[in-house]
Every structure is written in structure tokens, then in C-alpha cells.
Amino acid sequence: MAKIDTLKEEARKLLQDGKVKYIIGYGAGSNGWPAAPLFIKQPEDVDKLIWDPTCIHNLVRFLVDEKRRKGKEKPPDKRPVGIFVKGCDSRAIVVLLQEKFIERGDVYILGISCEKAGVVDDAKLAKKLAGKKVITIEVDDENRFVLTTAGGKIEVPVEELLAERCLECRANFPVIYDVLSGEKTKRAVDKPFGSVEKIESLPVEERWAFWKEQIDKCIRCYACRSACPMCYCDECVVDSIQLAVSADTTADEKAGRIKWIQRSAAPSENMIYHLVRAIHLGGRCIDCGECERVCPLDIPLRLLNKKLEKEAKELFDYEVGFDPDLPALISSFRDDDPQDFIR
Amino acid sequence: MKRTGVFVCHCGINIAGTVDVKKVAEELAKHPGVVHSEDYVYMCSDPGQNLIEQAIKEKKLDSIVVACCSPNLHETTFRNAANRAGINSFRCEIANIREQCSWVHKDKPRATRKATKIAHSAVEKVRQNESLEPLSVPVTRRALVVGGGISGIQAALDLANSGFEVILVERSPSIGGHMIQLSETFPTLDCSQCILTPKMVEVSKHPKIKLMTYSEVQDVTGYVGNFKVKILKKPTYVDPAKCTLCDECTKVCPIVVPNEFDLGLTGRRAIYIPFPQAIPASYTLDDKNCPDISTTIACGKCADVCKPKAIDYDQKPEVIEEEVGAIIVATGFDLYEKENMAEYGFGKYPDVLDGLQFERLLSASGPTMGKILRPSDHKEPKEVVFIQCSGSRDPENHCAYCSKICCMYTAKHAMLYKHHVHDGQAYVFYIDIRSGGKGYEEFVQRTVEEDGVVYLRGKVSKIFEDKGKIVVWGMDTLTGKAIEIDADMVVLAQAMRPSKGAQELAKKFKLAMDKDGFLAEAHPKLRPVESVTSGMFLAGAAQAPKDIPEAVAQASGAAAKAVVILSQERLFHAPTVARVTNNLCTGCGMCVAVCPYDALSLKDGKAEVNEVLCEGCGTCTATCLRSAIQVKNLTQHQVAEMIEACLGG
Amino acid sequence: MAEEFEPRIVAFLCKWCSSAGSDLAGVSRMEYPPNVVPIQVMCSGSVSPLYIFSAFNKGADGVLVSGCHPGDCHYIKGNYYARRRLNLVKQLLEYIGLEPERFQMSWISAAEGTKYTQVIKDFVKELKPLGPQSKLRRTP
């Protein structure tokens, strides 16, 4: 497991020198999960930073808040924000750069390699603990998770508890950073789209039954889009209100908003919402798995996004989050894009 | 509340035969906002139009839908009628219930239901249509022509003769292009120089043409009717006004470099005139080859001998800015690079030539004064092999396309060779002969029948030198026999390529290129001289391989298209263009990337529409993740309502 | 006897090729089933995935998007974007278990009245055995 001592020192220096506005990292959680997002402004608070396999959150999401905040500051504090990122999170930064949502100078990236491990899956962990409370989780030299509980230590091979997305990860170290901790070792991935292929192999009606059951559960709390670093729109297209109005928004513009879906959390409306979200993440989702993790009903949303990641790769040889200069998936084409589905 | 009127046309029995038009009108009358709905036997007739106009006035309609034939036929008719009655023409929509309904269905109740939905959908659309007026911008009534070959010359002359000022930019020291290098032209065997030089002179003398040779376009900004161009004028170090063409300078110049005009068959000095008839008639000091001209003068000999003192070493590159309303790009072609044809010994054996080099040998003013002599030993070749499709029609190794002119000029070469060397033998290797064109097929027949040129169908597999001969191995696929010819000379009909630098130029002009690097036309059939960028036109071989008459025709076509713009005081443009909702735009730039017309750009982190360039295709709309960009009068909101209308009931 | 199921289809036709092709079918008096209600758009490139989802949501049994053949787009390249974008839509819809027959795309030129007729005939024929689309349909 990568150590973050060097990053902490870097963070302390950055804060001492006033080179960053604040630092977004991980600190101790309080609600039963060891880690939680932590925002640090004072150098002395740097010691509160932690790094362990429960640092599951994609902190890049908070850059969206930062952009909104900066927009209101008068005059804006243009210093960068320091941010801790894993491999997947760093790819979210790449996409934000690609889409000009942020500039490279807006962030000071403190990268951490997951090396051969990754983050734990909360459900798998809960099952393993069977009611016990975990105090710390570490990765030992033999690439096992060491779970420390009040009742002693439990050692588990990482594969057993890793989040599904980590098992299918294509970049377990940051692809963009200012400082990096840990080695750029890549874990071999046999089946980068294994989870999607499992669903694909089902007959059409079983696929429908699977998704219907899942999506019917949705209560439209919109945690999925709230946690997503790519869902940075001021107003989601499925919302019928015009959030992004200002004094000069005309009545026509307000009336021009379309009710693509209704507010009722009815199965059809939930489905359309999730389809819209999935298609809008096509070629943009970097598989941080946050949508699925935060879902209070455990809808496997990652599988929707992963499907389009798979198609982008297989149909268009497009990989998301590695090159900030790449045009977006849907704003580019090749003359020989497949068209066997067209009559 | 909107007040919409619906007018359902019987079109005699064309619609009423399979659609219950009365029922359609009745159904539409039930829709909220529809305050008038009627049917009539021929809406497009004068009484029909009167009926619409009257209803608009009497019922105070603010929008109308005419359910009738395809909008391609009578949209303008009814929009004009609406206009006459005092409502904006964009508040009239056509519901196509003839071509897309009554003519293709037999089941009357179902066709009626479908017609109702089509009309309903149009009602939903028209209710949200904005009243719009055509956009207009003033036009700079001058043109820029890039490239001084036959296409550029023709285009410039046509424009100038139409009364418009033209700036003709040519990057080499003289206009004339490749055509001026040719000996005689097929199929009439006119002397190329004889027919071209009068045009070149006309260009130089024309009061409306500003000729800028030895110049290159650096940058183009703006849009149709209002382009701003920056032209770099390179120094020639010779003042043409003073130069008397005495040629003393070249005699003293110590530097000799290959002569581009003769494709390296001869040499020239660092100070030179490309060819005797060059326009402008003046010398150029080639600062790439004259040593250290920018710092110290290497020898100064040319200036010393120049009596009129025409040589000025202090000339500097100049950037000239011009405003023009239309641009014609005629940057021409080059032959496929020698280096790529190593298999034919091109570049390795001096007697393996390309077609243009052979043209120079044939030319009465060429290096051999029209005698056909081998470059290696200046002997007359007795056996000459011509190889067609050298680099063309070879998708695996070279260019996939047909270069179009090689069949004809090879026939011409072989024929002219026979005319010069009566006892010589000419062989032509070919894949097949493409001689479409006026008098072309007859010309090829003459080559074979009257001049005894031997045509061998097949490809050459190997060329090598042996005992002073160039041995050509090939296969005659008609007889199946292997062929070996001990040739004295081999002439390769090299593929035509876009001229060097065309790619960078296309970038500067924001022109699209096809997969082979030729400039892309806006539509392969219907807009063959227009580029994808409004106000820019294409002429000659820059767009695709073509022969002289075709190039000239396209140049005149391009000029005519440019005149369409230049003859206007102001340009009008459909107002159904994209509009950005700034509050929703995050400035991701995806719309900018997809816009086929470069009508979108990012300004202060938001997308901005150049309405004059926007054609309203709506690709940006589908790309935007936030629905922040919409095309006026076909917004997503409108389509959403139309979808609902199509499925309702 | 119960009335035979007649699928409801929305077709997004680009103005320059496919809508013109459908006009040609009309001028040539070709016959095809009246299940399709066309919506003319400027370019297939303007067809947003939201249109497709929305059409199914509002009760379409099938959705067709038709544009110019590659290389023939009136707007140069709109259909290439459509091809990429709508391929993703199709994959996604099939993945969640919508019958693949329900969303189709075609290239129909202004000269292909016959092809338009055939595409519609085939589409209707393929949709009939599937019955009404209720998976994405808004519950009335």
C-alpha cells in the first residue's frame, strides 16, 4: 500500500506557502465507514489526512462545487485546490480538462497509486465482517487486506473484497498528477468488461427483468448524479425547472425547458432518467463507481455506464480519461465507424 | 393563447381520395389553440390562398398549418400568403399529407388517422415557431483567388471581367502553373504555351486584377462576404519595373541549382526567370540558394552587372492584409513523389522519367529544344516504354484513385514520340484505357492505329538497368505471355496528388479534405464547386484530378458561384440558426467540435454562434448534453411536442 | 376477433435525403403500411438520444431514424455523428432488455423511394409479433 507521508509533507508545504486555496483529501469517517472526505485549510490539520482502502470516494466531484464557489467569489481566489486522487479519480480530472470545465492550473494533484490493490467494496466488507466493526484496513506485503477489528485481525486476499470496478480497472495509478506516491504497477485485468458481459449473455427478457427490478427500486434521490464528477451541469436535462436562470433569462427560455420525464418516481420515468444519464456519460464515465456506491437502494448503476464504456472501446476504440486533448466520443467520428446496424 | 388555423387541402382527389379531409379538419379543430380549421379542394389555387388570407385576418390567426403536399412544392406559396395576410412567414408550417400519406396508403380510416397526426404534429411545431426575418450582412465585393495555374487564371479573369476586383495569389515567381510546362495538349495537340500565354498576359494587364506572385496566404479569418486575409509577399530582390530582362545577371551568378520548371532536367542560377514568358516578366533572386543574402551579400555580382539597378538586396518580406467577400482555391496538383516509385527505378535511373519531364523534352522551348533525347547520354531513344497508373489505382501500395488524365496524356506522349522518332517503338502498359471525353477515344485509336503504338494490357513487375538498357519486365494479361523489353527510356504516368502544402493551406482556410488529401466539395453531386465553408469555392485539380477543359469549366463555375455572392449588396441567410442558452452552457466545446461550418466558437467560456455561418443542421443540439444550444424553430421542445402529437390519439 | 396489433412508429427523417426519398415513394405511388408518422428534422445528426427515449416513453412501439448515406450528408458530416451516437443508444436499449427490433436506423437517399417503402414494410412486419411496447412507456 502506497504511503502518503510524502504527500502530507507536500500538502503541508503547499498550505504553509499559501500556494493552494485548500486541500481535498481523506480523513476519518464517523458513521461506521473509516474514511470520509476531508477539507483542509490549515497546515496543522494535515495530520488528519489518511489513506487506506476505504478511501473510496471520488473527491473530484468537489471540484464542481469549487468552480461554483469561485464563480461567486469577488474577487475570485484563483489559487489552485490541492486534491488527492486515485487512478480512477485522476481520469475524472482528465475528462474535466477535456471538457474545459477546469484548467490544469486550477488543481494541484496529489496522486496515489492503488498499486496492486484498490478500494474495498462496502457490501463485500460488511458480509466479511458479519456485524463486527472494522477499525482499520491495510494492505500487507502479500497483497492481502488486513482488517483490524475489536476482536482481532482478519486477513483476506484483496480480490475477495475489492470493489468490482477495481477488479476491472484499467488504470490503478493516476494518469495525471503533480506529485505521486506509490508505484505505477498495473494489476492484470483478465476481463475488463466481465460484469457487463454477464448481463449481455442473458436473453433479452431476462435482461429486461433484471433491469426492471433494479430500476423500479429507484427513489430518485439523485444521489447518483450528485456524486458524479461528470454530472456537473447546473441543471440536469431531465429536470423540468430552469435552475440556471438569471435576471436576464427570458420567459421563452424558461418555457423552453422540456419535461423529458415526469416527477413521479414511476418505473418508466426512472428508466428514462437512468437511460439519459447513461447515454450522457457515454465516453465520459471513468468508472469511479460512485453512482453505484452512493445509491441507497444498491442499484448496480455502474453496469449501465460500463456498458457504454465497453461499446466505446469495442466499436470506436475510444478510451476515456487518458488524454485531455482527445475530442469527446460523440463529437468525433471515423469514416469507418461500424454501421452494420443500419439498413 | 395561441390562435392557430389549419387548412386541409383535398388536392382534388389526390389527398381526398384516401384521406377523409373533412374528418382531419374536424379532428384538428378539437385541439387546444386551434381556432380555425377548414378544408378546401385546392389550397394552392388563388381562391384557396385567398381563403387562407381571409381566415388569418378575420379570425386573427397568429399561425397557420397547411396540410397538403410536400413542403418542397408549396411551402413558399403558403408562406407568402401568410405574409400577405400580415403574419410572419415562419409562422406557417406545412403538413405533408400527400406524398407521405395519401399517395402511399389505401386504407382510408388509417390514412385519415395518420394525416391527423401529421397535421397535429405541425400544429405543435408552429405554435412554438418564432417570427424571424432573414439575417443579412454586407458584402465586401472583391475576391481572392489562390493559385495561378490555369484554373486560378480562368477564375480570376471571369471574376474580373464580371467587374469585380480580384487578388490573385501565386506562390511561385510566375503564374502559369503546370499547364505552362506542357508541350501540346490532347486531343487537339494545341501548343499549350500558345493558348495559355495570352491569358497570362491578360491577367497581368487587367485593371481589376491585383497579381501577387511569390506570395502565400498566411491567415484567413471572417466568414462569407467578409473574409480578412493576410498575404505574405516574399522578396524577389528585383524591381520588375526597372528590370529590362537583359539576362546579364544570370550570366554572372555563380550558383547553379536544379531548374524547377524543367523538373531538374536542366539547371538555373540563384537569380533567374522561371521561363521566358513568365508573368510577371521579371527576375527573382532565390534567397534559399543565394548564400547568406539575409546577412551578408555573398558576391553581389548580379547587382554589379545590373545596369538599370533593379536589384535591391534590402527587400523584406511583407504581410499585406486584404478584405474579400469570396475566395476561390485553385492550388492544383503535383505528381506523386518519385521516392514512392522505387520499384520502377524512378529517381535511380536517369532515363526513367515522369510525364511532366517528358513534356519538357517534347516542348519546343524545352531543354532539348523539342528533340527527344535521353537525359543520360543525349541519344535518341529507340524503344520507349510508357507505364500508366504509376501510383494510381493501387490501394495496397499507393493511391487508390484513378488520376484520370494519364490515359490521355500517355497516348499523347506515345503519339508525339512517334512523330519525333519515326523509327522508334513505343509501348504502353495499361490496366485499361479510360478515354471518356470529347474526341478522346478517337485520339487513343489514332495513337494505336495510325502511329503504331503497342498497347500491352498488364502491369510492369520490374525495371532494372542492364548494359545501358532499361529492362522492363511485364506481363501481357491478354495473351498471358511474359514480356521483356530492352528500353532506352521509360516514362511513368505518375499519379496526381494535391499540390505540396495543400494540407496546411486547407487548415488555414478551414477547408475539409477528402481521404486522399484533395479539397472536399460541399456536395459530390449538387455542390461540386463549393467548399464546405460558405463563400469559399474550389477550382481545378486541387479538388480532384482533372484535365484542362474540366479545370477551366470548374474555374468558371467557381467564379460564377463567387459572383452570386459578390453581386449582392448584402447577403441574406436563413434565420433558422442555432442559439445558445448561456445559463446552461458550460463551455465544454463539444458543439464547436461537431459544427460542420465552424459557425460555433467559445467565447468567455460559452459557446457563441456566428449566425451567418450556421446552416441550422442541429448537430450541435444533439451533441449538447445540457440542451443549451437549440436551432430556432426546430427546438428540442418543439420536437418533444411533435413526438407526443405523432403518438397521441 | 381481436383487432390485429398495429405498431405505432415514429420516424425521424432528415430533410434532404430520407424525407425526400419518402416523398419520392409518394410521387411513385408506392404503397406501404400507415403505421409510421414521420417527423422531418434537418439532419440525422440533430436526432438527440432524448428523442428516441422520449418516443418510447410516449408510447412508440418502434422508432426509426433515417439519414443520408455516408458521404452524402447535406451538412457534410452530420450523419457520421448520428451513426456513432445512435449506435450507442441502440446498444444501451438492447442492453436494458428492449427488443432490438424496436429501434432502427437506415440510410435512405432522395432517390430511394423503393428502399424507404421496403424499410417501413420490414419494420412493421418485425414489430407485429412483438406486440405493444410497454417497457419504457409512461403508464397512463
Add this chain to the structure above:
Amino acid sequence: MEKTLAKKDFPQWVKKLTSWKIYLPKKDAGGRWNYAEADGEDVLETRQATLPPKTILFPQNEILLEFSKSRKGNAETLEVKEVLPPAEPTVVFGVRPCEAKAAWLLDEVFASEPRDIYYWMRRENTTLVGLACTPPPSDNCFCTSVEGSPHAEEGSDILLTDLGDKYYVRSLTAKGEALINAAKGLFEEAKPEDRKKVKAVHTESEKKIQRELKGARAVSEKLKTMFDSPFWDEEAMSCLRCGICTYICPSCHCFDINDEIIDTTPLRGKRVRTWDTCQFPDFTMHSSGHNPRPDKASRLRQRLLHKFQYFVQVYDKFMCVGCGRCITMCPVGIDIIKVLEKVRDHGA
């Protein structure tokens, strides 16, 4: 009325209630607990369902009325039809006492004028059978800190207490009694030793609650002074502005009302009440574009102030029952207890 019911007889009781629609916590295929309809294999467990039984009394989507427009000649008529919830007697078994207490809080809200008939029709037709928490269903339970307890009776019609092989059944309302009377033979009169045991179990259960917020009333007072504090900006930094904390909250009850069009020709649609939450940015959006709660900080503040200040001011009760769901389920670990403790100690 106080009775006992042998545990093995519980399924019998459920079966006898043929004229009731019955819900109880069930484990779904994914291992999650939900209030689901009885299926014949029904046992009670002290588990916390993801969503509280609020979903039954105050469903996420409630059709209020249906409308349609028709036209004869030039006369348009708009027909409006009231749609009331089905009046079917319903029982929810195994309700956590805090969840029942939340219903008691909702009663306050929906009883105020104009009385909400949609809520009350469901409420009056629903019998809540609470089950005292032994042990607490969540590590984050803190009912005892907000004037509640693991055996609270507010809102319940019956409170069951697990005594090992039997339930202690305390009926609290007529609705509760009707439920017992429907299966009279299964119940025995409660004995004094049972009563004693119940008391012990209840006392024990209170000790098992792991989380505590000291001085909730003081917090309530303190909040009055903190409206303009920059404190909220700091606390809300990690908030995602999702709606989890409020949607899964047993006592949150905000809603939105929309007209949802079914068909435009002729016009037909329904007016639907759906859950809404103060955590969504559009919740307080004015049509002018002005938003009085423009940022996450003001929305987090609203949630806490509503629960711990405004509601207390009006009803003298906390609008929080201490179930701990918002703590457990917050994706970024925002912990209401910690935040309130900071409020309490702020400036001290």
C-alpha cells in the same frame, strides 16, 4: 389491553387478518430489508429497513386528482376528478418504535389546517404494530437523545416486546384492539411476571443504544443564534446535495405537486404529489430565478434547523426520531450527531 402471543403463533395471527393488507420487514434478494407485503412465511425481526414505513402512509407518488378536457363545438369543458387513496385496512408489523413515533410527528403536520385527507385516509386505515428494539437495529441509533426510546409508544397501535419465546403485546388504541380481536384465541392475558420482564427488557434495551447527543434541547436554543454563521459553509463542504438523508428519513415530509400530462389530444392528465427535498437546489427556486437557499450550506442548515429548531418552536418536539439512517447512508459521512455537537459546542 395487555396480552402475550407465543412467537410460533405469529404467522397464525398474520393469516387470520384476512381483511387487512399486511406489510412487514422482509429481506429482498439483494439482502436488503424493506417493508414488503406478507407472503405466508412471516417472522419479525428488529431490522432497520432502508426506507421507513413512511412509504406506506406518505407514498413517494400520490395522485391527487385527474383532469380531462373535452370540447363540444366551441365550448370547452374541463372535468376534474378527485382521486383518493384506496380505503383498504392495512397493518404494518414490526415497525421500529422510532418509525411509529415519526408517524406521530407527521400526524401533527398533516392535521394542521387544511387537513390533508390523502394522508389521513391512509393513516386512519393503517394499524402500526411496533416492535421494541432489542437490540438496536443500527449502530447509529440515537432515539434516546431525542426524547424517544427503543420502546416508545407514540404513533403505534400495538407495541410488541420480544420476551424470548413470546411477544408481549400491548394494545394502545382501538385499531390495535381490533387486530387482537381478529385472532382472539391466539393471545393469552399478560401475567405480572411478563410485565416485570418487559420492564427489564425495555430498560436493558435503552442501554444498548450506542450513539448519544447530549443536550438536544440546548442545541435547539443554540441554533437560534446560528443562522448566519459561517459554520454551515464548513460543515457542508462534503455534502453532495443528493436527497438521500431526507428521502430515507422517517419524519421528512416535504413534497412537490406537478400536473403530469398523459395525453394532449384531448387533454388528459393527473395532479401528482411527489416527495421533494430541501436538499435539492431547485427546492426553493423562484420562477424569477432567485433562490433564497442558493448553496449547499444553506440547505444543510435548513435540514437541521427544521428538525431541531423550527419544529420544536411550533410543536415542542424534535422532528428527528434518532433512527440514524441519514448518518448510516450519507455517502460522504455527514453525521447529524457530530454536526449538532459542534453546534452545541460552537463558540464555547
